[in-house]
Amino acid sequence: MIHRIGAACTFAWCVTIALGPSTAQSAGSRHVPPRTTDISYYYDLADNSVFRPITRVTDPALGIRKLMRHPRQALNVDEHDQVRLPSTWWQPRLGYRTVTPQQIKTGPGPGTGPVAGRWKVTRAKTQGVTPGFFIKDQAGESFIIKFDPPRQAEMATAADVVASHLFWAAGYNVPDNSIVRFQREDLDIATDGTFTDELGRKQPLTQEVLDRVLSRVAQNVDGSYRGMASRLLKGKPLGPFEYRGRRTDDPEDLVPHEHRRELRGMWPICAWVNHADCRGPNSLDLWVTAGGRSFVRHHLIDFGSCLGSAAVAARSPQTGSEYFVDYGVIARSLLTLGLARSGWEETVDPELPSIGFIEGFDFDPGSWRPDYPNPAFDERTTRDIVWGTRIVAAFTEEHIRAAVELAHYTDPRATEYLVQVLIQRRNLLMSRWLSTTPTATAPFEP
Amino acid sequence: MTRNALLAGALVGALLAAPALGSMPDTPVARGGAPFIVALADTGGAAATSRDLGPTTAPPWNPPHAVPSAEPWEQAARLPGRVVSLPLSLLGSLTRHGLLSMEEKHLVPRTVVIVAALPRLGIIVTPASLGDRTGLGGRFGLTPPFLKRALEAEWSGSTRHYSRTRVRASQGALSLEYGYDWRPEERFYGLSDGSSQKDTASFATQTTFVRLGLAYRFAAETGHVPLEVRAWIGPRSQVVRDGREDHVTPLSVGFPSVSGGVRQEHLVYGVSLEADARRGRPHWSRGARAELSVEQFTSPTRLLALNDGSMAPVQFTRWGAKAEAGISFWRDPRTIRFAGRIVNQVADVAGQTLAVADLAQLGGSQGLAGYEPGRFHDMDLMVGKVSYIFPLAQHYEFDIHAEAGGVFETLRDAHDATPKTSYGVALRPRTALAPLGSINLDWSRESVRFGFHLGGVE
Numbered sequence: 001m002i003h004r005i006g007a008a009c010t011f012a013w014c015v016t017i018a019l020g021p022s023t024a025q026s027a028g029s030r031h032v033p034p035r036t037t038d039i040s041y042y043y044d045l046a047d048n049s050v051f052r053p054i055t056r057v058t059d060p061a062l063g064i065r066k067l068m069r070h071p072r073q074a075l076n077v078d079e080h081d082q083v084r085l086p087s088t089w090w091q092p093r094l095g096y097r098t099v100t101p102q103q104i105k106t107g108p109g110p111g112t113g114p115v116a117g118r119w120k121v122t123r124a125k126t127q128g129v130t131p132g133f134f135i136k137d138q139a140g141e142s143f144i145i146k147f148d149p150p151r152q153a154e155m156a157t158a159a160d161v162v163a164s165h166l167f168w169a170a171g172y173n174v175p176d177n178s179i180v181r182f183q184r185e186d187l188d189i190a191t192d193g194t195f196t197d198e199l200g201r202k203q204p205l206t207q208e209v210l211d212r213v214l215s216r217v218a219q220n221v222d223g224s225y226r227g228m229a230s231r232l233l234k235g236k237p238l239g240p241f242e243y244r245g246r247r248t249d250d251p252e253d254l255v256p257h258e259h260r261r262e263l264r265g266m267w268p269i270c271a272w273v274n275h276a277d278c279r280g281p282n283s284l285d286l287w288v289t290a291g292g293r294s295f296v297r298h299h300l301i302d303f304g305s306c307l308g309s310a311a312v313a314a315r316s317p318q319t320g321s322e323y324f325v326d327y328g329v330i331a332r333s334l335l336t337l338g339l340a341r342s343g344w345e346e347t348v349d350p351e352l353p354s355i356g357f358i359e360g361f362d363f364d365p366g367s368w369r370p371d372y373p374n375p376a377f378d379e380r381t382t383r384d385i386v387w388g389t390r391i392v393a394a395f396t397e398e399h400i401r402a403a404v405e406l407a408h409y410t411d412p413r414a415t416e417y418l419v420q421v422l423i424q425r426r427n428l429l430m431s432r433w434l435s436t437t438p439t440a441t442a443p444f445e446p
Numbered sequence: 447m448t449r450n451a452l453l454a455g456a457l458v459g460a461l462l463a464a465p466a467l468g469s470m471p472d473t474p475v476a477r478g479g480a481p482f483i484v485a486l487a488d489t490g491g492a493a494a495t496s497r498d499l500g501p502t503t504a505p506p507w508n509p510p511h512a513v514p515s516a517e518p519w520e521q522a523a524r525l526p527g528r529v530v531s532l533p534l535s536l537l538g539s540l541t542r543h544g545l546l547s548m549e550e551k552h553l554v555p556r557t558v559v560i561v562a563a564l565p566r567l568g569i570i571v572t573p574a575s576l577g578d579r580t581g582l583g584g585r586f587g588l589t590p591p592f593l594k595r596a597l598e599a600e601w602s603g604s605t606r607h608y609s610r611t612r613v614r615a616s617q618g619a620l621s622l623e624y625g626y627d628w629r630p631e632e633r634f635y636g637l638s639d640g641s642s643q644k645d646t647a648s649f650a651t652q653t654t655f656v657r658l659g660l661a662y663r664f665a666a667e668t669g670h671v672p673l674e675v676r677a678w679i680g681p682r683s684q685v686v687r688d689g690r691e692d693h694v695t696p697l698s699v700g701f702p703s704v705s706g707g708v709r710q711e712h713l714v715y716g717v718s719l720e721a722d723a724r725r726g727r728p729h730w731s732r733g734a735r736a737e738l739s740v741e742q743f744t745s746p747t748r749l750l751a752l753n754d755g756s757m758a759p760v761q762f763t764r765w766g767a768k769a770e771a772g773i774s775f776w777r778d779p780r781t782i783r784f785a786g787r788i789v790n791q792v793a794d795v796a797g798q799t800l801a802v803a804d805l806a807q808l809g810g811s812q813g814l815a816g817y818e819p820g821r822f823h824d825m826d827l828m829v830g831k832v833s834y835i836f837p838l839a840q841h842y843e844f845d846i847h848a849e850a851g852g853v854f855e856t857l858r859d860a861h862d863a864t865p866k867t868s869y870g871v872a873l874r875p876r877t878a879l880a881p882l883g884s885i886n887l888d889w890s891r892e893s894v895r896f897g898f899h900l901g902g903v904e
């Protein structure tokens with residue numbers, strides 16, 4: 001039996017290869033990159049917290065679908081409910097291929113960080129909540145360096161590295177993030193170095209500016225600094241993608257993002273690693289030239305607010321159980337006069353500053369939610385969730401440990417805690433979602 | 447390569463091939479037949495090469511044509527709503543572009559930087575706290591940094607022309623303060639609980655004072671309730687005039703017997719004792735606070751008088767007692783608070799009435815919030831409040847409260863009086879550390895009042 005399936009599959013494979021990319025748009029013919037776009041942070045927050053929820057509750061079409069229990073399923077799946085490949089959003093990795101713990105450690109590769117030696121700082125970011133700068137190492141490679149808040153040493157940098165590698169193993173395109181340690185003396189200022197000052201003006205970069213950036217971040221006891229180095233993605237940045245709609249000027253972007261399996265099905269993965277900051281502005285499309293053609297590749301970036309980290313502080317225990325503005329929770333509290341106790345009120349803070357706040361006992365795998373609604377997650381159906389949960393299920397303890405070890409926590413309890421929490425959360429997701437058979441008429445999950 | 451690895455490879459190939467073979471994107475899953483390779487691949491399969499795991503460069507699968515976000519019937523169902531909400535969509539689109547260009551110009555960080563830099567220069571700009579019915583107001587403060595906070599000056603003004611000026615010099619426990627208040631549109635409805643809402647009169651007060659103060663805080667050692675004693679003395683000059691509100695009866699017409707007109711000069715001195723043992727975040731949720739005060743208003747010597755007003759003012763003593771206590775339960779605190787306030791004013795010559803502005807008053811934020819500010823005036827007052835504050839969600843909490851109380855010629859009358867009651871709710875946006883403000887709705891038998899505060903919420 002297996003042999004026969006195998007033979008059939010091999011045949012199918014040969015056919016595909018022989019026919020070549022028979023897909024409708026072989027966009028290799030197009031050489032112009034799509035327009036660069038940008039998302040307003042405030043508008044994204046307001047739109048997803050206020051305007052879109054209102055539109056959804058007043059949407060008759062959605063009401064009919066709910067009534068008929070007939071949600072719109074992802075549009076880019078095949079008869080096995082799998083993502084139609086190839087995809088510029090997602091690559092089958094864990095759950096589809098063998099990925100060794102060592103390969104998780106390498107991630108998108110090379111995973112080595114900047115080469116040791118002097119770094120040239122080309123650009124500093126003093127404004128905004130998280131300070132950081134861009135460097136060029138002696139091999140000429142560019143990186144963005146981000147830091148930890150002084151009270152939560154190791155937390156944000158660890159989250160960025162661990163989660164990016166987990167997302168890579170889950171199949172997504174992410175930058176090559178690693179923990180680095182450097183001394184203040186290792187930093188030179190590039191001759192054309194700039195920084196944007198507090199008033200938004202571009203100024204030449206100086207040593208004082210660098211000192212100011214470093215004065216706001218956690219420092220090691222020996223005077224060195226710990227940072228997270230994110231290798232700049234190759235290609236022309238086109239700005240973030242949105243979790244809905246399409247880039248209409250990209251001929252390879254024909255499926256509305258909110259109906260893409262890779263994006264809807266990311267929900268359980270985000271729930272698993274508590275990626276509550278999963279929103280449009282934390283993505284990046286790049287115009288890459290590879291394999292003899294130029295095209296748009298879609299990346300997830302910025303995992304500094306994952307796991308127990310909210311980048312500038314620890315996650316609040318409400319993270320994952322409430323949106324910033326959560327009408328459901330507000331209505332329930334109003335109706336019960338606050339006497340219905342929220343699950344997060346029972347949680348126990350691990351009190352590990354390098355972890356922040358994440359836990360595995362009160363994690364609700366059925367209703368986890370990001371900081372504010374994500375359009376693709378809002379469209380998710382049981383089938384999307386099952387797809388993503390199967391990927392989560394493919395992570396073994398060794399895989400998880402390999403990723404967590406990349407955090408280089410000084411406190412071994414932090415490593416152990418995070419590994420255990422991720423195992424626990426994985427198990428909860430599995431028992432919630434993998435016991436049911438996915439069906440086409442699955443009820444709407446929120 | 448082992449045979450298993452080949453098999454695994456073949457299955458992976460099948461997956462890759464599927465998109466080319468399948469045509470219907472909406473095909474439901476084959477029951478029980480969904481391929482899931484991890485089990486196979488994990489049983490002895492060799493590791494995929496990093497090339498296999500890298501992102502593809504092949505042209506992606508795509509449907510023959512771009513797929514619309516909604517199906518035709520969905521679009522049809524949404525059409526009426528679309529049409530109705532067209533103006534809103536336009537507004538949204540404008541907002542979107544506006545916000546984006548605002549962000550590109552770094553407007554918010556710029557403002558934050560400027561506002562954050564101001565206190566360092568000794569400049570403070572905040573909303574004014576001039577009281578109810580004063581309109582929109584702002585407060586501008588100045589504390590020259592080179593004087594190390596020894597000198598503070600502030601000015602508040604509002605759209606209803608209320609204004610307030612303070613200049614304060616302090617050295618340790620001692621302080622010297624100058625103050626000026628102009629309140630042009632105050633309301634008076636007559637004395638006692640029995641006054642009628644229809645008898646509205648408008649008055650204005652102008653107050654100037656100079657005050658020498660002494661404040662001492664007993665060290666808040668662990669386990670001890672922080673205790674603060676204050677004492678003050680200084681001249682005050684006050685005049686009550688007809689109000690500046692159009693279409694409202696002036697005080698001298700509505701209530702000729704209580705109307706002022708004469709400037710009264712007082713020498714004011716008093717002491718207060720306050721114990722505050724409230725704790726909790728984001729709002730105080732446990733503990734109590736109590737304050738007792740007595741203040742004497744006497745005639746000043748000519749030397750101390752600020753103006754040449756009446757040197758024979760109504761002399762009186764004002765006793766005040768205030769207390770509040772709270773209990774709370776659960777992690778995100780649900781808090782029940784009790785608060786009470788009593789004012790007892792005694793004129794030196796029995797039967798003399800104080801100037802309207804010196805009377806005890808209820809209504810608005812003074813107590814009984816469901817009534818108009820200044821709705822009740824008399825010599826004494828007694829008011830109590832019970833509130834229940836509970837969390838709504840991470841960034842909001844809700845306050846339900848009830849108040850009862852009244853104003854009296856003497857507190858002894860309180861026995862026989864039926865208390866006035868007022869009820870209200872408030873939505874309080876909050877951070878993990880403190881409430882940021884509140885939006886209030888209060889009601890009583892007479893009126894419904896809506897209001898909001900920025901800051902100043904406990």
Ligand SMILES: Nc1ncnc2c1ncn2[C@@H]1O[C@H](COP(=O)(O)OP(=O)(O)OP(=O)(O)O)[C@@H](O)[C@H]1O
Pocket residue numbers: 128129130144175176230231232233281282284301302303
């Ligand atoms: N690896 C990378 N390759 C290319 N660009 C990157 C990379 N990492 C970050 N960037 C760019 O830098 C910007 C800031 O990065 P990131 O989102 O990680 O930091 P942040 O602290 O959230 O800053 P911000 O508040 O500006 O988003 C991103 O918007 C992105 O354009």
Ligand SMILES: [Mg+2]
Pocket residue numbers: 281282302
């Ligand atoms: Mg970001």
